[in-house]
Amino acid sequence: MRRSKEDAEHTRTAILDAAELMFCEQGVSSATLEKISRRAGVTRGAVYWHFKDKFDILRALHIRCEPPQKMLIRKAAEEGHSDPLGLLEQAAEEVLISFEQDESQQRLFSIQNMHFSDAEGMAWTREVDIDMFETLTMLIDLAHQQGKLSSDFAPKEMACILMATMNGLLNEWLRSGKCFSLSDLGNRFFRKQMALFRVPAS
Numbered sequence: 001m002r003r004s005k006e007d008a009e010h011t012r013t014a015i016l017d018a019a020e021l022m023f024c025e026q027g028v029s030s031a032t033l034e035k036i037s038r039r040a041g042v043t044r045g046a047v048y049w050h051f052k053d054k055f056d057i058l059r060a061l062h063i064r065c066e067p068p069q070k071m072l073i074r075k076a077a078e079e080g081h082s083d084p085l086g087l088l089e090q091a092a093e094e095v096l097i098s099f100e101q102d103e104s105q106q107r108l109f110s111i112q113n114m115h116f117s118d119a120e121g122m123a124w125t126r127e128v129d130i131d132m133f134e135t136l137t138m139l140i141d142l143a144h145q146q147g148k149l150s151s152d153f154a155p156k157e158m159a160c161i162l163m164a165t166m167n168g169l170l171n172e173w174l175r176s177g178k179c180f181s182l183s184d185l186g187n188r189f190f191r192k193q194m195a196l197f198r199v200p201a202s
Contacts, residue, residue: 008050011040014040015036015057016057016060016061017040018040019031020061020104020111023061023107028054028121029118033053055120055123055124061108062112064104067095069095070135072087072091073087073088073091073136074135077138077139081142084140084143084148085140085198087139088136088140088162089191089194092187092194093186093190096169096182096183099182100182113167133159137156140155141155143155148198148199149198149199150199151199152196153197161193162193165189
């Protein structure tokens, strides 16, 4: 029984690995389930056993690559935190370091930023963006309630700025062929940016 469970998990991982590479290399629309099954070395039936369609695979890839920092942010937003903005700054720094080292995260980011011409693909990217935006807004609103957020910014405005900054940094780093230190430049920029959001110390 244990062996069967291990085999199933191995097959699922092989499918996700193959799909991640094919989506990144060929685009989601060109990477059929038949091609993914061949790349993974499994039958098409095995793919359908684990996933109902390509966008089910995309969601699984997103969950697999979701950084632990996002889980911490969500938990802090729901349960409370003494320094929400400090947590965001630390999380941003750790995400940049992790992204710089993890090619799987880099591939998923490239996939997320592809142009989707179909409704399901566009719905998936909206789902990912909205989830991140709402999570950030919840935590930033906590800082606002604590009187720690500058009156120059509403929580939703700050969430938009942070997402634009992070996406812009990651995109430019990849687009430029990784010609600068993402973690060094990004972390210096985020520290200065976060200082703008905070209420100045009295």
